[in-house]
Amino acid sequence: MNAFSRYAPFIQDYIYESGWHSLRGVQNAAADAIFHTDDNVLLTASTASGKTEAAFFPILTLLDEDPSRSVGVLYIAPLKALINDQFGRLNELCDRAGIRVSRWHGDVAQSQKRRLLRKPSGVLQITPESLESLMINKHMEIPSLFGDLRFVVIDEIHSLLRGDRGLQTFCLIQRLCALAGCSPRRIGLSATIGDPRLAGKFLSAGSGRGCVIPSFEAGREVWRLSMEHFFNDGPQADAGKLKAGVPVLAQNEAATDHAPAQADPGLGYIFEHTRGRKCLVFTNSREECESVCQYLRQYCEQRKEPDRFLIHHGNLSVSYRQSAEEEMKDDDSLMSVCATSTLELGIDIGRLERAFQIDAPFTVSGFLQRMGRTGRRGEPSQMWFVMREDRPESRAMLPEIMPWYLVQGIALIQLYVEDRFVEPPRMDRLPYSLLYHQTMSTLASCGEMTPAELASRVLPLACFHRITQEDYRILLRHLIEIDHIAQTENGGLIVGLTGERITNSYKFYAVFQENVEYAVRSESEELGTICKPPPVGDKIAIAGRVWLVEEVDHRKREVYCRHVKGHIPAYFGDCAGDIHTRILERMYKVLGEQTHYPYLMKHAAARLEEARENFRKSGMLQHPLVHLGGNMWVLFPWLGSYAFLALERFLKIRCGQRLGLKGLSPTRPYYITFTISVSEAEFYEITAEEARKEFDPLELVYPGEVPVFEKYDEYVPEELVKKGFALGVLDLAGMKERVLSWQTVYGKNSAGYLEENSRRMLKKDADTNQSNDVCANGGSR
Template sequence: MSIFERYAPFIQDFIYQNDWESLRAIQVAAGDAIFHTDENVLLSASTASGKTEAAFFPILTLFSENPPTSVGAIYIGPLKALINDQFLRLNDLCAEADIPVWHWHGDVSQSHKAKMMKHPSGILQITPESLEAMLLHKHAAITKLFHDLRFIVIDEVHSLMRGDRGGQTICLIERLCRMAGVNPRRIGLSATIGDLEATGKFLAAGTGRGTVIPRIQSKGVRWRLSMEHFYVQDRQAAEDNPPAQALPELAPKTDTAPDDADPGMGYIFEHTRGKKCLIFVNSREECEAVTTTLRQYCEVKHEPDRFLIHHGNLSSAYRETAEEAMKDEDSFLTTVTTATLELGIDIGRLERAFQIDAPFTVSSFLQRMGRTGRRDLPPEMWFVMREEPPEPRALLPTTIPWKLLQGIALVQVYLEERWVEPPRLDRLPYSLLYHQTMCTLASCGELTPAALASRVLTLSYFHRVSQEDFKLLLRHLLEIDHIERTETGGLIVGIAGERLTSSYKFYAVFQENEEYTVRWNSQELGTIVQPPPAGEKIAIAGHVWVVEEVDHQRHTVYCEQVKGKVPAYFGECPGDIHTKVLERMRLVLQEQKSYPYLMKNAVSRLQLARHVARNSGVTEEPLICLGGDMWCLFPWLGSYAFLAMERFLKCRCAGALKLTGLAPSRPYFIQFKMQADKRTFFRVLLEQERKPLDPMELVYPNEVPVFEKYDEYLPEELVKKGFACGVLGIDEMRERIRGWEMFA
């Protein structure tokens, strides 16, 4: 029997109604794995390849044949918008078979949630944070809700694998299954997984099952890719240094931008006209600035505003307005966005995506590229690299176009090797350990220390955490009143812990700043941090507002809209770049090959950078004298190994080398003053590397490197250990130093 024939009749009807001529390879493979094995399943295929249907067609078939007596499947999505989108897609399909679909997150009405609590059935779509809230506040109802749970589908599984949020998701699944007495199969979906085997193990943690990973031979996809470079002012690179070969223009200039426009912004303004596009940026601040600029250009040219905005600090009303407008097939609107529209929300047929500067990861590049090219069009992305023109007397490292090199490297490592960042599963997640300890106590009530340890330390994500570490944590939590001991020797949540766990913000393990809601008349615009005093201006929702009043007690800012431009601020936005990308950046400078997607200015800027690199020897030797006693080290290491190198120099080598004024530009280069010569520098590094190194040495005296959301509630010893042994890339750093032996 074919997979199509195995599907329930209502699914076959759905396929006919949608004029599908055949099932896709991923759907056949998923059907085979779900129908014919009892294993977990990992489905990895390109964006818009039908992964969601691939997972749910067999699940719904099985449910129609043998309806579950509780919620039968949980779909965990990383974003509310993704859940809303999938809810609409699944609802139509399931209505035919009378299988309910419920969605559950902060923006869903209480009446919808109450119905699900009364009649637990079908499919529940939920975020990790809402699932945490459910385990905390509906603890007694978990068995009733999930006693016949058969499947847990984790969408965009790659987005959960590089930090505490993924660990939290696995812990939540294990806790729920223990409470409900079930062992459902897990199905992971993703378009961009770097290490399928490691992801399969992560997915299967604690289930006692293996993971089936169908290998799908994807058809070659032709990309439309371009990368252009702009100085934000003055002459462009190609004007001063025309490329050796003649390059065709990617698209005719329409000259619609204002005369004095920022060249990069003007380029985007021109080439989004009459098209439906996304513009990706790497921070919420930049998202606001770019939207404000492009809207001002519309105003100057007396054109209607055609730019929308979408990021995590906007109110749900603003986000959903942008999502709905983009779904309109006849609209020619462009949305400026952060990673919030990177994942698989269906926003219809997009003609092209723009990326301002380089994203941090290959995974992000592929996700963003995959947002376009639906409905049989090729994926299309235009990179726009912007930098201040180098000053005539600028020092060497600042004359190198790092973002341009990073963009080329991200593209090349994927084109040449199909490489994507592997998951980071070897951390020491003490912040998450605190969170899950408090959640367990808050939901279960009094537990003996031994019972608490058996519930928390047996969660598979904490395999590197020792009993001694856990005892240390519990002693500290007793001292700070986050937990307290009862007369019978049990543990309960303490007064200080109660304040924390009763807040809705406790459900999330990702870092949040203290946020203020911004209001204009009856509208909620979104949230900001560190609001300025009354009379000052702020940027949010793509407009500028003057602050009329700040209510610190209610965390609310009241404002009025005005014209103008000001920077927005939402909190820090660090990037995480892999060593593989830095090494490919170095090769970009070394090799003489051209890349067909580079446009005229980008070709000229790269030629200039290669000329500088050749003359300075920066790609051949890692240490360059900038003049006098000023030096610059180019380690070509990713973010966490670079951080380890920086600390190794300060803690182990600074004294012997008389090294001062160390100024890193992470993760590209480290400038410093040094009294020693080049050979001595490498000799000292090698001598120190050969000595035993306790990672705790790389934590500065009196430093408590708070890195994750709940680190502030941990004993200092665990914060330092988690940072030194779980964050710093010490092994990679040591390997790099050993590779410099020829220079000693």
């Protein structure tokens, strides 16, 4: 279709004034789907491809032609920073037609919220947590706010596909529609969807509509990738090795030309290659983010250079985060930002030249999102991986000498390049923690309800399709017993006194796990929050600097401090990784094949060759179970996080006695060490026999254990917590399939595993090296 001619005049004017010569494929395809169908729409296209405009140009055209009597478009985004970024862009566009754009989150002034409540219209941008707050605290306003809602736009939908937060978001959409009496279409936006069909099913669940996934010519992706490896001390992996008969390095190489002489080699490399450029430096935790920023700032100080590093993560104050965001949007700025996933999603941060990634992210999705922060001004996306590792001790056992992060990083890249794999939605969980949360939220917002009425509001929500009425009765009885719910004289249910203390807290709106946090202040400056404050006189790390604690107010949960020099580790609470089985399987293939990856730099290539040599010599190629000496063995199952967790428990609980298993020690999800009193062949036979037996998954819960896994599990009956963990978290099917494959090939002969498993896991595509649009650092093809 001719999308441009169908757009409203104010949008046509905007396109002309922006200097666009033509519409992109995603914009034409989205216009066709939105204008000519009544279905939900999932738009998947690369970062900076114009997805936001592709969705909003036709949506705003329809809104301009037939104005809504309430908020017409609800835009849900996972981050406040993303909302703030999109607010300016949408405002500029909508102002031309008099369509109001409003924001609603914790940093928005109450006066702006009151203005929307008085006259609801236009576009409302909100986070899932603020939508939860709105449903509870402005319950009576929902019909007038959303009575004529036409569209719900969910940005970065991939970030909501695998956890409770995504399920919460779609619960809220369903509840809002039921309360307001509206039936809006859903528009999902993402650059990193692996299986669009499954994502479309997730997007449409409970909406009563189908889902259109437009196809279009996306153009050729070109990346600039590099991956380098550094030992934190001593010679690097290629030191002293021969190249054309000449040693590459006779002694330890200096970290860089410009970093201080004693700099950490990996961070010195980043320090040098961020100079004179605007870059992002991604880490996998807030603790590492603080540490890296401290070191890089110290290097600036030692070199007598101006500080050129900022920091951005979820525990920092609004002022620190916004300062970093504004600095990155300035095209003339040459500052770099150390960040976690808070800068991973959708924010337009200007002419960013490079993204650095320290160690491997957990997911293919995370890798793609982080790399997608670059390449937004017509340049190829550019990512530099920096893998850091302590040099293994001479007496270290086999699994400890493998460079797991290096191999994982390669696997992430190759999975996407070869198969376009991105982690799929998790759709078959038993989310009892969320069930508690939505039950309490529904009661807090609606007031007294009969048990049947409450069940009719909550159980039909799409994400609870596996939860039975009996499960729900067990939950309600338990909540009455612990006074989270109270029963009135006429049999109705209301929030109990104990429950009110939970639902009245702003922390109730979020379903992701939080730690007890203390606000950190220095004079009038708010720095952010930390966990476990140290005693007065100790030091803390936050905002990329070190501070001396002068006062701790435990009642108010406040820490007062002053800035000092130095370097110490930070702590913000634990962060678990969710690594898919496909990644572990591709790691096996990386170690077993001889493929040269063009993005590997010299240290990384040498370290990978060392790892491949150890892989071959140790027997890891042919055997998942490797003998370490005596009765000590190591098992390499090549399973993702949840199947690996199931395997640990299966070995101890179902097989432990028969195997004579002791001292099981997992390093998730890479390997498990233990001692056994049986042979290797007997290990495979016994584990396969046990895997074939029918057994209740609840048997994999340890005696006396209540495996609290999600935020509100502590308020859920123990029997449901155990059931949710055993049937909704542990991947028994994936674990059993792997165990049975071992016995199938080893029951015949020891070469069988190599023949069967290598054919499946080491299969090479003949054109892999020819088809990759990946180039080594600085090159192209």
